[in-house]
Amino acid sequence: MDAVLVRDVHKRFAAVQALRGLSLTIPENSFFGLLGPNGAGKSTLIGILAGLVRADSGEVRVCGHDVVQDYRRARASLGLVPQELVYDPFFTVRELLRLQAGYFGLGRRARPWIDELLGLLALEDKADANMHQLSGGMKRRVLIAQALVHRPPVVVLDEPTAGVDVELRQALWALTRRLHAEGHTLILTTHYLEEAEALCERIAIINRGRLVALDDKDALLARHPYRLLCLTLDREPPALPDPLQARLVERGDCQLTFRLDRHGDPVGAILDQVRALGVEIVDLHLEEPSLEEVFVHLTREAA
Amino acid sequence: MINWVGLYTLFAKEVWRFLKVVTQTVLTPAVTALLYLLVFRTVLEDHVEVYPGVGYGAFLVPGLVVMTMIQNAFANSSSSLIQSKMNGNLVFVLVAPLSSLEFFLAFVGAAILRGLLVGVVVWAVALALVDLPPVHSVAWLLAFSVLGSAMLGVLGVIAGIWADKYDQLAAFQNFLILPLSFLSGVFYSIHDLPPFWERLSLFNPFFYMIDGVRHGFLGVSDVDPVLALAITAGSTLAVSALCLALLAKGYKIRH
Numbered sequence: 061m062d063a064v065l066v067r068d069v070h071k072r073f074a075a076v077q078a079l080r081g082l083s084l085t086i087p088e089n090s091f092f093g094l095l096g097p098n099g100a101g102k103s104t105l106i107g108i109l110a111g112l113v114r115a116d117s118g119e120v121r122v123c124g125h126d127v128v129q130d131y132r133r134a135r136a137s138l139g140l141v142p143q144e145l146v147y148d149p150f151f152t153v154r155e156l157l158r159l160q161a162g163y164f165g166l167g168r169r170a171r172p173w174i175d176e177l178l179g180l181l182a183l184e185d186k187a188d189a190n191m192h193q194l195s196g197g198m199k200r201r202v203l204i205a206q207a208l209v210h211r212p213p214v215v216v217l218d219e220p221t222a223g224v225d226v227e228l229r230q231a232l233w234a235l236t237r238r239l240h241a242e243g244h245t246l247i248l249t250t251h252y253l254e255e256a257e258a259l260c261e262r263i264a265i266i267n268r269g270r271l272v273a274l275d276d277k278d279a280l281l282a283r284h285p286y287r288l289l290c291l292t293l294d295r296e297p298p299a300l301p302d303p304l305q306a307r308l309v310e311r312g313d314c315q316l317t318f319r320l321d322r323h324g325d326p327v328g329a330i331l332d333q334v335r336a337l338g339v340e341i342v343d344l345h346l347e348e349p350s351l352e353e354v355f356v357h358l359t360r361e362a363a
Numbered sequence: 364m365i366n367w368v369g370l371y372t373l374f375a376k377e378v379w380r381f382l383k384v385v386t387q388t389v390l391t392p393a394v395t396a397l398l399y400l401l402v403f404r405t406v407l408e409d410h411v412e413v414y415p416g417v418g419y420g421a422f423l424v425p426g427l428v429v430m431t432m433i434q435n436a437f438a439n440s441s442s443s444l445i446q447s448k449m450n451g452n453l454v455f456v457l458v459a460p461l462s463s464l465e466f467f468l469a470f471v472g473a474a475i476l477r478g479l480l481v482g483v484v485v486w487a488v489a490l491a492l493v494d495l496p497p498v499h500s501v502a503w504l505l506a507f508s509v510l511g512s513a514m515l516g517v518l519g520v521i522a523g524i525w526a527d528k529y530d531q532l533a534a535f536q537n538f539l540i541l542p543l544s545f546l547s548g549v550f551y552s553i554h555d556l557p558p559f560w561e562r563l564s565l566f567n568p569f570f571y572m573i574d575g576v577r578h579g580f581l582g583v584s585d586v587d588p589v590l591a592l593a594i595t596a597g598s599t600l601a602v603s604a605l606c607l608a609l610l611a612k613g614y615k616i617r618h
Contacts, residue, residue, distance in 0.1 A: 073618070110458045113618045132366065132460035140458050146451035150380050162372025163459035206455060 061124050063088045063214045063245035064109065069118030071104050071269075078104040079115070080269040086247060086262075088213075091240045093260030093277070094249045097359055101269040102249045103143070106216055109247075110140045122214055136164060139207035143218040143249075145199045147191040153202050154178070154187040157209050164210035177205045181235070197228040204235070215239060216247045221255060233259060253355055267359045284354040288347040289318045289327060294340040304333055314342075370465040373456065377473030381439055388435070388477060393484040396431040400424065400489060403550065420493035425580040426549035427489070428482045429511055429573045436478035436512035437519040437540055440470045444523025445532050448616070457617065463610035467520065467603070474516025475509055482508060496581065503588055504579025507595060511572035514599040515540070517606045524615050543569045548577075553585050568598040 064086035071079040079101045086092045096102050107113030108120050111131055120127045125134035148156060157177065161170035178184050181201040186194055191202065200220065207215060217236065221229045236259060240246050250256050256263060256277075263280055265273040273280060293314045300308060300316075307325065310317035318330060327346070334341060381388040404420040447453035456466065489495065498504060518540065526532040547569035553561045564570050571591040578584035584591065610616075 107618065111617065112454065112457055114613055132462075135458055135460045138458070140454075142451070142454055144451050146454060148447070148452045148455070149450065150383050151376075155379075159372055159376050160455055160459075162375075163369045163456060163461060165366050165368045165460065167368050167372075 061088060062086060062121075063090070063123060064247070065119070065121040065124075066105065066108075067119040069105070069108065069120060070116045071101075071108065071113065072116055073104075078269055079108075079118075081118075082266065082269060082271055083118075084264050084271055084274055086214075086245060089240070089243055089245055091236075091246045091259055091261045092248065093256035093263040094247055094266070095253065095256055095263060095355060096266040099268075100266045100359075102266060103218065104269075105266070106140070106218055106247075106249065109216060110138055111135050136210060137213055139210065139212035139215045141203050141207045141215070141217045141220055143222065145196060145203070147199060147202065149190070149192050152188050152190055153183060153194070153205075156191065156202065157205055160206045161209045166210060170209060173211065174205075174209060177208060181205050182231075197224055200224060200228065200232070204232075208239075213243070214245045214247065216249075218249050219251065220248070221250065221252060229255075265355060265358050272358045273354075280354055281348065284357060285322050286319050286353065286357070287322055289320050289330060290345050290347060291316045291318075291331075291334060291341055292343040293334075294342050297334070297337050297339045300337070301333065304330070366460055366462070366465055369459060369461045370469055373461065373466065373469035374472045377439070377443055377470060378476055380443060381473070381477050388439070389481050389484060392431050392435050392481050393488060396427045396485045397488055397492070400427055400492065404493065418494065421495050421581065422552075422577075423550065424486065424489045424493055424495060425577040426573055428485045428580075429508065429576040430544050430547075430549045431485050432478040432482035432508060433511050433515040433544060433569065433572070434540065435481045436474040437515040437522070437536065439474040439477040440516045440519030441523040441526075441532055441536070442519075443470070443473075444520060445526055445529060448523070448527075449529070453616065463607055467517075467607055467610055470520050471513055471516040471603075474519055475512040478512030478515070479508060482512075498580055499582035500579050502579075503592075504576060506592060507572050507575035507579055510592070510595045510599050511569075511576065514568070514572070514595065514602055517599065517602045521602065521606050521609065524609060527615070543567055544573075547573045548585065549573055568594060571595045571598075 062085040066082055066084050069079050069082045082101065082105065094102050094105070104113055108115050109122060109127065111127055111134070114128070122134040123137040125137060127134040151159065154174065157174045158171070161174060178187050181204060183198065183201055183205065186198055191199060194202065204220070220232055224232070236246055236248070248256060248260060260277055263273070263275065263277050264271060275283065288309070293316065296313055297316065304318070307318040307320060307330070308316060309319045316334070320327065320330065331341065331344070400420070400423060403423055444453070447456070522532055522535040526535060546564065547567050548564065553564040553570065556564065571586070571594040574584045574586055575588050575591040575595060578588040578591070
């Protein structure tokens with residue numbers, strides 16, 4: 061069974077068509093990255109999964125449960141870590157976690173797990189502090205604890221590391237990896253593409269409400285048709301002939317970087333053309349594309 | 364199937380919320396009501412007798428009790444909702460497996476409880492200041508107090524989900540709730556009004572709940588308490604149906 065199924069979902073907000081027939085599936089126990097530029101429809105999709113937004117048409121299921129018809133079980137299957145640092149200023153951390161567990165139908169029996177969560181997220185010292193006394197990083201941890209308090213099989217992290225320091229980011233990465241290892245399905249939206257590259261196994265890129273790519277991360281990276289050839293020369297080269305100039309992306313005193321088509325530009329032929337300029341190649345290396353380049357390529361193509 | 368634990372938790376959270384700021388939510392409105400009582404009673408006690416044998420202070424207390432009760436019931440649900448919307452923390456309730464009915468019952472239940480609590484405090488302190496006769500009928504008193512608080516608690520939910528900012532909520536409160544409660548016979552009997560205003564008062568649903576509470580306290584009222592109860596219950600049901608429809612639609616809270 062898929063952790064998430066989205067089929068032909070449309071959603072319009074006034075004049076803006078946020079989702080245009082979006083379909084995708086997220087396998088159980090996967091670490092899934094949901095990427096897209098601002099306004100792509102990521103937050104709308106997450107809102108629909110969590111019951112915060114209602115789709116105009118289409119079908120959405122979480123762990124097999126329809127988010128409209130069977131909303132109780134769908135919501136019980138999902139934990140959402142919202143992007144904004146939102147909290148109820150009236151309550152302490154422990155009180156908030158107990159309330160959140162209660163909303164999900166768990167009473168006192170959730171208390172041992174709440175204590176465990178406080179330890180897991182290094183929040184024991186802050187358990188009886190009011191939320192407004194906590195730093196941004198600590199508030200972020202509380203949001204994660206709130207999302208996990210009912211032990212949902214699917215956890216959605218909406219930009220979890222936006223604006224957090226390096227130490228907390230590392231801690232959050234470690235926690236998400238642990239949750240994944242324990243069998244949770246993780247859905248991550250992020251603007252830090254290296255984060256998605258480091259954590260996610262499978263990635264969807266959406267743009268203007270449409271799916272533009274959905275693949276395993278490695279396959280997605282391999283699908284990108286370009287790679288970079290970086291050369292260091294013994295001296296500054298003369299003017300480049302047109303075929304080389306067309307592929308040049310960066311030029312230093314003695315350095316040239318070419319963007320090569322993986323299939324149409326054999327490296328040997330390029331090297332021969334450079335040597336024909338009367339310069340010696342001192343060093344060379346190839347750079348495979350990063351997710352960022354794939355992302356830019358695909359979203360630009362879709363636009 | 365009802366999520367009883369979820370319903371109770373949301374109700375308890377709403378009660379807990381106002382108890383955490385009890386000075387602001389219970390004591391302050393009680394003091395305000397008592398100031399009204401002191402001023403109007405001092406000025407009018409020897410000049411006005413609304414019902415034969417009932418002093419103006421005794422006449423005023425039930426009206427002030429119910430006015431304070433309903434204003435606080437409204438404030439409880441409306442302020443909690445608008446704050447949760449503005450802070451963004453309403454999301455934690457919206458992602459939970461709670462139905463519209465459970466959401467409604469929790470907010471309205473807490474509003475009723477705050478209304479009754481503030482009403483009891485006003486009444487208890489008024490006992491020390493005014494020579495009040497024994498309560499005529501606890502059953503009538505409770506019926507009108509609970510229904511009145513419920514109606515205003517429901518209106519508070521409607522206002523809370525409708526308002527996008529505090530300013531809009533203040534407009535709802537100041538241009539609708541406050542005039543309806545002040546012009547409902549708290550300070551006078553509608554029979555003392557000119558015919559046009561007397562007839563107009565009959566279209567104010569708040570008049571019936573205040574008249575009904577006065578009947579519960581004193582055993583005297585402007586209209587038959589059975590009619591008042593029917594109109595209060597009908598009005599509460601009508602606003603409840605509207606509120607539930609808005610919640611089911613996700614009006615302004617689920618986009």
